[in-house]
Amino acid sequence: MKLENVRAIVTGAASGIGRTTALELARAGACVIGGDVDLDGLKELEAESANLPGKIFGAHLDVANESMVKTFIEEAFEKLGDVNTLVNNAGILRDGLLVSRDEEGWLRKLPTAQWKRVIDVNLTGAFFMAREFVAMAMEKNISPSLIVNISSVTRSGNPGQSNYSASKAGIDAETRTWALELAPYGFRVAGIAPGLTKTPMLSHVSSEAQAEMISKIPLKRMAEPFEIWLAMRFIIECDYFTGSVIEVDGGARF
Numbered sequence: 001m002k003l004e005n006v007r008a009i010v011t012g013a014a015s016g017i018g019r020t021t022a023l024e025l026a027r028a029g030a031c032v033i034g035g036d037v038d039l040d041g042l043k044e045l046e047a048e049s050a051n052l053p054g055k056i057f058g059a060h061l062d063v064a065n066e067s068m069v070k071t072f073i074e075e076a077f078e079k080l081g082d083v084n085t086l087v088n089n090a091g092i093l094r095d096g097l098l099v100s101r102d103e104e105g106w107l108r109k110l111p112t113a114q115w116k117r118v119i120d121v122n123l124t125g126a127f128f129m130a131r132e133f134v135a136m137a138m139e140k141n142i143s144p145s146l147i148v149n150i151s152s153v154t155r156s157g158n159p160g161q162s163n164y165s166a167s168k169a170g171i172d173a174e175t176r177t178w179a180l181e182l183a184p185y186g187f188r189v190a191g192i193a194p195g196l197t198k199t200p201m202l203s204h205v206s207s208e209a210q211a212e213m214i215s216k217i218p219l220k221r222m223a224e225p226f227e228i229w230l231a232m233r234f235i236i237e238c239d240y241f242t243g244s245v246i247e248v249d250g251g252a253r254f
């Protein structure tokens with residue numbers, strides 16, 4: 001698909017990788033509806049895109065809220081006409097060990113709410129978005145269409161991230177499954193598994209933990225969001241690419 005023909009929904013567009021994706025798409029002449037819970041961030045994004053060849057519209061969205069997702073998708077198709085791309089990028093971290101001992105020796109268990117919120121946003125959110133997007137695109141006979149799911153290098157497991165790693169392993173399974181199910185209807189579905197990337201998400205990770213992670217990356221630095229965009233651009237432009245997840249991780253393996 002040519003970049004200038006993209007009419008995309010990007011979730012989590014107010015910050016980090018989603019923001020870079022929306023801006024680069026608009027720079028290439030594409031139209032984007034950016035969904036996010038961060039309304040101030042969306043306003044800034046719209047303002048930043050004002051002089052670009054494409055257009056970005058911000059809209060309030062909590063991907064974990066099923067009825068809000070339905071309304072968001074309906075309104076996105078009304079606004080852009082034929083939406084042909086969904087980037088499932090919204091994601092959160094709520095790290096914690098399964099069971100640990102605190103300084104006084106008491107056992108601490110990962111709270112259920114902490115487990116659930118990450119699964120609800122990162123995994124179920126992608127499911128709600130994809131289901132409503134695909135249903136609407138099929139109803140309107142929009143083809144070709146594309147879904148890009150954002151996974152993570154920690155999808156194979158990382159201490160303190162059982163919720164996050166499980167959500168990202170799950171999104172990889174969604175990617176492969178939807179690619180197989182939807183190919184006959186003209187959809188491609190692919191993923192990107194970034195390594196540590198310089199975005200505001202890392203404000204949840206201590207600087208000691210960041211330094212420790214960087215020390216394990218062969219290239220000894222984080223990725224820039226633009227470097228994740230390069231993989232996104234490849235997926236959009238290569239019409240033969242589906243069912244796989246591109247690793248952009250400086251050679252890191254967990």
Ligand SMILES: NC(=O)c1ccc[n+]([C@@H]2O[C@H](COP(=O)([O-])OP(=O)(O)OC[C@H]3O[C@@H](n4cnc5c(N)ncnc54)[C@H](O)[C@@H]3O)[C@@H](O)[C@H]2O)c1
Nearest residue numbers: 012015016017036037062063090091152196197199200201
């Ligand atoms: N930064 C990294 O090191 C890294 C590494 C691997 C994968 N990722 C993944 O990349 C994606 C983007 O992360 P980022 O680093 O740009 O983070 P970020 O925190 O900068 O951006 C995430 C965006 O998602 C939004 N968001 C959070 N919950 C939401 C919800 N319920 N509904 C809609 N929007 C919501 C946030 O408001 C924010 O704007 C995530 O899926 C993340 O898991 C990030």
